[in-house]
Amino acid sequence: SQTIHQWPATLVQPVGSPLSLECTVEGTSNPNLYWYRQAAGRGLQLLFYSVGIGQISSEVPQNLSASRPQDRQFILSSKKLLLSDSGFYLCAWTRGLVEEQYFGPGTRLTVT
């Protein structure tokens, strides 16, 4: 069976510090990968997606970046965090166009 991992589970970082969140998927190959952000009181917003190693697409301009160094690894980064980067970050994967997306447990990021 497939599983998706995210770490860390929670993170408190000062404004201006760097960020690295990691997501890995097990039990499948060549998944489509996604980063969503869920801000307090709001829905989920797609940040980045990837259909293969090194292929990253951004949905919205922002202070964040993403990378996919390996087939089942997806990393969300920032060089300098802003207060507005606080939120719950969810990684997800899917097999194809009409398939549902499977979500990881999430990372709660608080920027102070």
Place this chain on the structure above:
Amino acid sequence: AQSVTQLGSHVSVSEGALVLLRCNYSSSVPPYLFWYVQYPNQGLQLLLKYTSAATLVKGINGFEAEFKKSETSFHLTKPSAHMSDAAEYFCAVSEVLKGGATNKLIFGTGTLLAVQP
């Protein structure tokens, strides 16, 4: 662009009562629709999905949803609420991303379900 509207950000029911969570969608093509549940500080878990097969879709934990094209609705129901159903519920529609290689989910703003004893 496709969109999803969830009516009622908070819904409260008594244990054993009917649960009805509303979702309306806007789509220019036949939609693929999903309901997810989120417990506090956890990821999203798929409850059920509609992908143009049967209009009445049964999911996990006794939930079901009916796709009504004429009403552009995909409401989630459960005949008898349980305390463990207290969570936030999200309706989503799938949209193909540019290039056609993958899709994204467009989510509603969620409905927080409270179950009273």
